Amino acid sequence: MNRIVAVMKKQLKDTLKNMMTLVPFLLFPVIALIFTELVAKPSPDLPDTFFVSIFASMYTGYVPLVNMAAIISEEREKKSLRMLIMSNVKPFEYLIGVGGYVLLLCAAAGVVFGLIGAHSGTDLLRFVLVMVVGALASILLGSAVGVSSKNQGAAHALAMPFAIVAGFVPMIAMFNDTFARIANVLYTQQISIMVSDISASNAAFCRFAVIGANMLIFLMVFIFAYRKADLQD
Amino acid sequence: MMASVIAMEHIQKSFAGRMVLDDVNCSVEECEIFGLLGPSGAGKTTIINILIGQLKANGGAASLFGIGCGNLTEEVHAKIGMVLDESGLYSRLNCYDNLAVFADIFRVPKTRIKEVLARVKLEDAIKKPVSKLSRGMSQRLVLARAILHSPKLLFLDEPTSGLDPSTMLEIHNLLLECRKNGTTIFLTTHNMDEAAKLCDNVALLNEGVIVEYGEPDALCRKHNTAKTVKLLLKSGQYIELPCDGTAAKPIADYLAGNMVESIHSSEPDLETVFIKLAGRGLE
Numbered sequence: 008m009n010r011i012v013a014v015m016k017k018q019l020k021d022t023l024k025n026m027m028t029l030v031p032f033l034l035f036p037v038i039a040l041i042f043t044e045l046v047a048k049p050s051p052d053l054p055d056t057f058f059v060s061i062f063a064s065m066y067t068g069y070v071p072l073v074n075m076a077a078i079i080s081e082e083r084e085k086k087s088l089r090m091l092i093m094s095n096v097k098p099f100e101y102l103i104g105v106g107g108y109v110l111l112l113c114a115a116a117g118v119v120f121g122l123i124g125a126h127s128g129t130d131l132l133r134f135v136l137v138m139v140v141g142a143l144a145s146i147l148l149g150s151a152v153g154v155s156s157k158n159q160g161a162a163h164a165l166a167m168p169f170a171i172v173a174g175f176v177p178m179i180a181m182f183n184d185t186f187a188r189i190a191n192v193l194y195t196q197q198i199s200i201m202v203s204d205i206s207a208s209n210a211a212f213c214r215f216a217v218i219g220a221n222m223l224i225f226l227m228v229f230i231f232a233y234r235k236a237d238l239q240d
Numbered sequence: 241m242m243a244s245v246i247a248m249e250h251i252q253k254s255f256a257g258r259m260v261l262d263d264v265n266c267s268v269e270e271c272e273i274f275g276l277l278g279p280s281g282a283g284k285t286t287i288i289n290i291l292i293g294q295l296k297a298n299g300g301a302a303s304l305f306g307i308g309c310g311n312l313t314e315e316v317h318a319k320i321g322m323v324l325d326e327s328g329l330y331s332r333l334n335c336y337d338n339l340a341v342f343a344d345i346f347r348v349p350k351t352r353i354k355e356v357l358a359r360v361k362l363e364d365a366i367k368k369p370v371s372k373l374s375r376g377m378s379q380r381l382v383l384a385r386a387i388l389h390s391p392k393l394l395f396l397d398e399p400t401s402g403l404d405p406s407t408m409l410e411i412h413n414l415l416l417e418c419r420k421n422g423t424t425i426f427l428t429t430h431n432m433d434e435a436a437k438l439c440d441n442v443a444l445l446n447e448g449v450i451v452e453y454g455e456p457d458a459l460c461r462k463h464n465t466a467k468t469v470k471l472l473l474k475s476g477q478y479i480e481l482p483c484d485g486t487a488a489k490p491i492a493d494y495l496a497g498n499m500v501e502s503i504h505s506s507e508p509d510l511e512t513v514f515i516k517l518a519g520r521g522l523e
Contacts, residue, residue, distance in 0.1 A: 009344060009345070009347060010344075010345050012344065013341055013342075013344030013345045014341075016340075016341070016344065017330065017333070017337075017340075017341040020333055020337050021330060021332055021333060024332040024333070024369075025332055085326070085328065085329075085330075085331070086324070086326040086327070086328040087328040087329065087330055088328075089294075089324075089326075089328055090322075090324075090328035090385075091341075091345070093292060093294075093317065093320075093322060093324075094317065094342060094345050094346070095314050095317045095318060095345065095346075096345060
């Protein structure tokens with residue numbers, strides 16, 4: 008446990024000094040706040056939570072995926088991961104440490120998004136839970152990208168298409184019904200639907216089933232990538 | 241009898257059909273500084289990687305503290321400190337935070353961090369980010385990380401490569417101090433002066449084969465084929481005499497005449513020994 012905590016503490020200190028990682032964590036909630044206050048609230052045609060649901064699902068699909076891939080690939084490239092593993096940190100402890108840290112940040116972002124959307128009590132909890140589940144799926148996919156990339160450049164190139172699809176498809180789906188039907192198989196589309204009306208039961212079981220299926224696929228991709236990769240290299 | 245901290249028997253390793261290590265044998269005893277000398281590409285780093293369990297040998301057996309290198313336990317890893325070919329430092333974190341990560345991992349008290357930073361003379365750079373350190377300072381920080389948990393065995397892969405003489409001297413002193421405190425040191429280098437100064441035993445590695453093994457002084461004496469003494473006279477003239485009874489009288493005469501500036505023996509240095517055995521230099 009101390010090794011997982013050591014990795015998390017290291018990651019917190021590093022993130023605070025790494026604009027490339029820090030900015031995406033902060034950017035989406037800030038944009039959501041600005042758009043909600045300046046566009047959604049004054050507009051009679053838009054629900055107050057319009058931009059919150061767009062940016063929350065975008066955040067869930069994009070930020071954890073890109074950041075996990077960037078963190079792991081940087082550690083591989085700079086050989087600091089090799090040093091950790093040679094110092095008795097097991098690969099799974101490292102991945103839990105980094106993944107847990109990213110998940111905590113996503114949960115904190117979920118609280119911020121929820122508050123911007125004026126949710127409280129059970130609704131706020133449900134909002135955060137939905138975002139955390141979505142972030143977990145992105146973390147699995149980001150980990151797969153990270154472990155299969157030997158450097159940050161490769162990880163960025165590989166992560167970006169996945170992140171763009173996961174992050175932006177729900178927004179495009181809002182404007183095209185056919186696209187929306189196809190997008191239903193994607194976990195971020197289900198997140199988007201759930202966070203847009205968090206009070207409604209919203210066929211939650213089916214939606215979580217789709218997210219679970221996505222996670223299962225990502226887990227298999229991760230296991231395949233992990234077995235192929237040599238994290239000590 | 242002291243137990244071997246490191247033992248290698250008939251180690252073989254090949255990459256893509258090319259043999260890079262062939263029948264490597266050696267052992268390193270407790271509190272010994274052992275030097276593996278060889279030019280770049282001789283197989284030094286491959287040996288370290290096999291010993292720390294990162295590479296599997298194709299043949300032979302290697303062990304640390306009696307445990308096979310393919311099955312090193314957490315306990316064995318906790319006894320090892322390493323300075324490898326790449327620093328693995330966190331460039332955005334400062335010196336203290338870099339060591340704090342490993343202090344947490346090894347459950348070392350935080351007071352130890354300042355202690356080791358002082359030992360490598362980085363106490364003034366404690367809050368300096370690694371990205372702002374000079375190469376010498378970075379290397380000292382890597383060494384501080386390696387000794388943070390007071391390891392019983394240190395692996396040092398070219399620890400002073402590319403460093404200025406004063407930093408090199410500081411690192412040498414630190415290594416001698418570590419040895420005095422009971423640490424066994426396995427060091428690779430192509431700096432023969434470093435090996436001659438620090439090591440109790442050296443192995444000369446050429447193209448994956450240990451061509452010579454023993455104490456540096458003994459190796460130089462063994463390969464002293466010239467067997468002569470050289471006298472530098474105060475006039476600037478060099479006189480070379482055979483190293484036998486016939487030289488006794490002339491030497492005594494020069495000394496009696498107060499003509500001698502210095503007397504030199506003709507033992508080769510380690511690099512000359514290596515060139516003689518391998519047919520090429522260490523650089």
